[in-house]
Amino acid sequence: MSLVAVLLVSCSALGDAPTRATESPVATAQPTALPTAKPQRIPQGLVASGTFHSTDGTTTGAVDVVVNGHVAELELRDLVSTHERLGVRAPLRDSEGDPCVDSHAFAFTDIVAGTPTDPLIMPLSLGRGDPTFISEIALTTMTQADGSSHCINLVVARAPLVWTFGPLRPYLDTLVDDGIRGGASGEVVFDATGRPVTYTVAPNDLLPEVAGRFGITVDDVFYLNPARGPSPQDPMLYVGEVLNLNFRER
Template identity: 30%
Template sequence: MALVLVTLSGCTADQGLTSPPSPSIASPAPQPITELYELAAGTVLGTGTFDASTKVPVSGTVEISTDSGRLTLSVLNLDLGPTESTVTLELNALTDDSSAARFRTARSYVADAPVLTTDRQTFDIAAGNGYGDQLITNDPSWMRTAVLWEQVDGITFGRVMATAELVWAVPDMHPDLAVVDSGEVATARGTVIYDSAGNPSGYVVAPQDALETIADRFGITVADLLWLNPMRGWAEARADETINLSRYERGR
C-alpha cells in the first residue's frame, strides 16, 4: 500500500498540479480584559439620563469613563430648573426606584463639589474618595443609580431631586465565578448565610479568620472576594464582619 501511494503521488506531480496550500495559522484569540487600566483613557463605561420628579424639571446625563487608572464622572448638559439650593451628585448602589431613606443607607460615591448648570462638569471618582491614583475596583457597575440631592436644612443628605439609572458597558471580568461552600476549616470558621435557593450569599467572619482562607473555603480567589465587596478594600477580615458572596447583592 505504501508503494501505491508513492506512485500515485508521483503521477500527480507529473500532471503539473500544485500542492495544496499550507494551512494558515489562526490569530490568537483576544485576551479578556481583567483590569480597567487595560482600557484606553476616555473609554465610556456607563451612562445615565436623569428622570426628573414631577415637581422639579431636571434634565441632563451622566457619563463614567476611564482616565489613566482612574474613573471620572461627568455631568452633561445639566439643567436644574429654578432651584436655588445647593445640589450634590452621588452614585448609589441601589436601583433608581429606591426611596430616599433607602438611598441614604447605600451610598457609593459622592462628588466632592456641588453640581453646576453647565455643558460638562467632571469629577475624579478615585481622588474624590481618597483612593489616590488607583481605581476602587476593576468593575464599577455595582453603582446602579446617579442621584441628585437638593440640600435642605434639617434633612440628612437633603431631598432626592432626580435619579438616573446607570447603564454599564463593562465586560464581565469574573465570568466563571462560582461560590461553593466546602465546609469549615481553620481560619474560616464563620457562619454562612444562604439565599432562598440555598446558595451561599454572605459570610459572618469568626475571630482569627483570614481573607485568603475564607476565599479558599468558597472556591474563589481573594480578587473575587474583593470584587464581590467593592467598597471593602484590602483590610484584614474583622470578627463579626459580614462579607457578601452574591453577585446580585454586590455593593448594596
C-alpha cells in the same frame, strides 16, 4: 481637572462596637486551589449612560461614564435645575427607596447648575477596577438645618446607569464551599442552585482562610464587597459581619 472626590462612610451605630475575629493561631485545613482565571480589563471609552429623573420636576439632564486610563470620568449633559448648587453622589449600596444619600457613597465635587463643568473624576481603584456595582448617580441638595428633615443630602434626581459590559470576574459565579476549616467556621447561605451567596464571620476567622474556603483570593473578597465598612480593604474581619459571595449582588 483638580476636582476633589471623597468617600463617605456611615458612622458606627450607637452601642457596642463589632468584635474583631481573633487573630490567634488556629489549625488550618489544606488550602483550596485558588482560581487561575484573571480579572478581565475594563473597556476604555464610554462604558455607561443614564438619564436623570426628578419626582418634583426640578432637575433634568443626562450623565455618561467614560473610562480614561485608570479613572472613570463622569460627564454631565444638558443639566437643567431650579437648584443653584447640586451635590453629585454615586451610592455604593442600593438606595433607590432612600430620599437621602448621606453615607456609603462616593462624593464628587459639587456643581453649579447651568454652568459648564469639567468631567468629575472617580478612581477605578474603587471597586477593584470594576465600577459596575454602582447602579445610579444621584444629584442632591443640602437640606435646612432646622430639624425639618432627617436628610443632610436630599436626592433631587436620580440617573440609573446602563453599563455596556458585565462584571469583570465572571469566574466568581461558580464558587463552591469546601466546608468548615480553621479560621473559617462561619455560617454560609446558599441560593436555590446550591451556590454560596453570603458568609457570616465567626470568632477566630481569618480573611485568607475565609477566601480559601471558597477557592478565591483575598482581593476577590474585596471585589465582591466594594461597600464593606469601615473600609472595603480592611484586612480585619468582625464577628457577625456578613460578606457577600454573589458577584451579581456586589
